[in-house]
Amino acid sequence: xxxxxxxxxxxxxxxxxxxxxxxxxxxxxxxxxxxxxxxxxxxxxxxxxxxxxxxxxxxxxxxxxxxxxxxxxxxxxxxxxxxxxxxxxxxxxxxxxxxxxxxxxxxxxxxxxxxxxxxxxxxxxxxxxxxxxxxxxxxxxxxxxxxxxxxxxxxxxxxxxxxxxxxxxxxxxxxxxxxxxxxxxxxxxxxxxxxxxxxxxxxxxxxxxxxxxxxxxxxxxxxxxxxxxxxxxxxxxxxxxxxxxxxxxxxxxxxxxxxxxxxxxxxxxxxxxxxxxxxxxxxxxxxxxxxxxxxxxxxxxxxxxxxxxxxxxxxxxxxxxxxxxxxxxxxxxxxxxxxxxxxxxxxxxxxxxxxxxxxxxxxxxxxxxxxxxxxxxxxxxxxxxxxxxxxxxxxxxxxxxxxxxxxxxxxxxxxxxxxxxxxxxxxxxxxxxxx
Numbered sequence: 001x002x003x004x005x006x007x008x009x010x011x012x013x014x015x016x017x018x019x020x021x022x023x024x025x026x027x028x029x030x031x032x033x034x035x036x037x038x039x040x041x042x043x044x045x046x047x048x049x050x051x052x053x054x055x056x057x058x059x060x061x062x063x064x065x066x067x068x069x070x071x072x073x074x075x076x077x078x079x080x081x082x083x084x085x086x087x088x089x090x091x092x093x094x095x096x097x098x099x100x101x102x103x104x105x106x107x108x109x110x111x112x113x114x115x116x117x118x119x120x121x122x123x124x125x126x127x128x129x130x131x132x133x134x135x136x137x138x139x140x141x142x143x144x145x146x147x148x149x150x151x152x153x154x155x156x157x158x159x160x161x162x163x164x165x166x167x168x169x170x171x172x173x174x175x176x177x178x179x180x181x182x183x184x185x186x187x188x189x190x191x192x193x194x195x196x197x198x199x200x201x202x203x204x205x206x207x208x209x210x211x212x213x214x215x216x217x218x219x220x221x222x223x224x225x226x227x228x229x230x231x232x233x234x235x236x237x238x239x240x241x242x243x244x245x246x247x248x249x250x251x252x253x254x255x256x257x258x259x260x261x262x263x264x265x266x267x268x269x270x271x272x273x274x275x276x277x278x279x280x281x282x283x284x285x286x287x288x289x290x291x292x293x294x295x296x297x298x299x300x301x302x303x304x305x306x307x308x309x310x311x312x313x314x315x316x317x318x319x320x321x322x323x324x325x326x327x328x329x330x331x332x333x334x335x336x337x338x339x340x341x342x343x344x345x346x347x348x349x350x351x352x353x354x355x356x357x358x359x360x361x362x363x364x365x366x367x368x369x370x371x372x373x374x375x376x377x378x379x380x381x382x383x384x385x386x387x388x389x390x391x392x393x394x395x396x397x398x399x400x401x402x403x404x405x406x407x408x409x410x411x412x413x414x415x416x417x418x419x420x421x422x423x424x425x426x427x428x429x430x431x432x433x434x435x
Contacts, residue, residue, distance in 0.1 A: 001317045005283060010324040013111050014317035020057040022104045023076055026201060027091050028052055030183060030193075033200035034093055044087040055083035073097040094193030098304060099183045102217040105312060106178055107205055109225060112320035113175035116232075119327035120168045124161060126334040128432065131157035135424060138417055139253060139344035140355065145245075147351050149358065150420040153254070153339060158431045160239045167232045174228040177221050181205060182213035187303040215304035219297040222312070226294035229319050233287035236326050240277035240284070243333065247274045253344045257336035276333050283326045290315040348417070352385045353392035359414040360396060360406075367405040377401050 001011070012018060028049050035045035057079065066075035074097075081088035092100075135154035140147050181202035185193045195209075202209045210217050247255040256276050258264070264271030293315060297308035348355065357378050364374035381395040381402070396402050396411055406414075 001321045005325045006321045007324055007328065010112060010115050010321045013108050014321070016059045017057060019104060019108070020059070020062065020076060022107050023100050024052050024057070024080065026100050026103050026205065027080070029201045029204045030093070030095060030197050031090060033197040034090070036200070037194055037196060039194070040090040040093060044090040047087040048084055048091060051084045052080060055080070071097070073100055094185050095183060096186045096215060098216045099185065103181045103183065103201065103205065103207065105316065106180055106207055106217065108316065109178045109320070110175055110206065113171055113178070115324055116320065116327065117168060117171055117175070119324055119331070120164055120171065123327055123331040123334065124164055124168070126331050127157050127161040127164065130334055130337065131161055134339060135428060136421065137339070137341050137344065138348065138421060140348050147355055149355050150348060150417055152421055152424055153344065155424060155427060156242065158428060162431050163235050163238070167235050170228045170231060174225045178225045179207045180210040180217055180221065181207035182210045182217045184213045186215060188212065188214040216300065219294070219300065219308055223295045223298050226315060226319055227291045229323050230288040230291035233284040233323060233326065236330050237281050237284035239330065240280040243277045243337070244274045244281070251347065252340060253347065254337055254339045256333055257338060276329055280326050280330055283322050287319055287323050287326070290319040352390070353415055354382050354385055356392070356415045357382055359419065360411070363410065363414055364402070364405055369405055
């Protein structure tokens with residue numbers, strides 16, 4: 001996590017102060033539950049809450065203690081006792097460190113997921129607006145990077161909208177998957193803590209109890225969460241690469257907004273580079289890279305080990321902070337994207353009508369010509385045009401075989417762009433709803 005690619009709201013989830021505050025809330029809620037069950041004195045639970053809530057947890061002090069104890073949770077509990085006093089002996093009754101650490105991580109990832117969902121909503125709103133703006137803006141569709149057949153720029157954006165709608169659904173599922181609480185004690189048997197404590201803490205922290213936690217929450221949940229972030233990042237990259245290709249000089253059908261005073265190159269004053277979407281491509285690679293160690297964390301020794309801990313201290317903040325930044329950057333790119341319909345139309349015409357070859361092929365088969373002959377007749381007229389020699393429609397009209405099957409008027413009708421966009425409304429209704 002570096003400040004250049006970080007936004008304050010997401011960063012704050014991972015601040016040490018936030019982490020220690022969550023730890024305190026878990027411990028205090030557990031004490032309250034134990035007081036309800038008569039395990040600890042009610043007065044002690046109230047003191048823990050009142051003094052702990054008013055405390056300012058000193059990160060430097062906790063770090064100093066940890067240098068001696070070599071244990072972060074014990075360091076925190078020692079510091080908490082400095083605020084709470086003698087009643088601190090009732091903190092952490094029957095609990096183990098993972099109860100605090102894992103439940104806290106669940107809270108942090110749930111909060112991160114909520115921010116990411118809001119980010120996706122912003123991006124979806126931008127994609128929807130621009131898709132309808134260019135619903136009927138005809139452009140060339142490409143396969144293998146080569147001109148294929150006409151589509152609309154609105155359909156390109158509608159496709160991205162549908163993809164990020166799926167991304168949102170996956171994030172909702174990932175949030176639900178990770179929102180579990182474990183307050184089950186050593187090796188997860190509840191031997192020294194009542195399961196009702198876990199239920200109470202889970203409810204207070206907005207989580208659900210983990211059915212079987214061993215001594216840790218099973219890491220398949222975390223693997224699924226970070227894998228989902230990687231898939232969302234891949235969708236970011238897909239749209240970013242599309243924009244980058246469309247901004248190429250030879251294409252220039254769309255480009256990133258270029259602000260007043262912005263410089264594209266230290267050497268060439270004319271440059272307007274797709275730096276934002278290039279940056280997003282790189283950030284997507286980083287978010288995806290965090291999924292693999294999360295998957296490797298699934299296989300822990302027996303009821304627990306801490307091989308996962310160092311990994312999660314890194315990938316938790318880095319993956320969520322980076323994806324949060326990337327989603328917001330992409331939303332900004334879409335909101336301000338400059339679109340050039342006139343260049344789209346010019347590119348449509350670059351191949352001298354070859355983009356209508358399939359229509360001619362199908363029309364010939366409808367006239368009784370075999371598909372093999374139809375393909376050969378169309379291709380022999382297309383290849384000269386590909387080499388810059390002539391106009392496709394004119395060559396077709398002059399071809400005796402083609403002319404015997406299709407009249408000049410019939411051929412001209414096959415070059416109508418409207419034919420390719422007549423189902424745009426149907427696709428939009430599927431993506432955005434009938435309204």
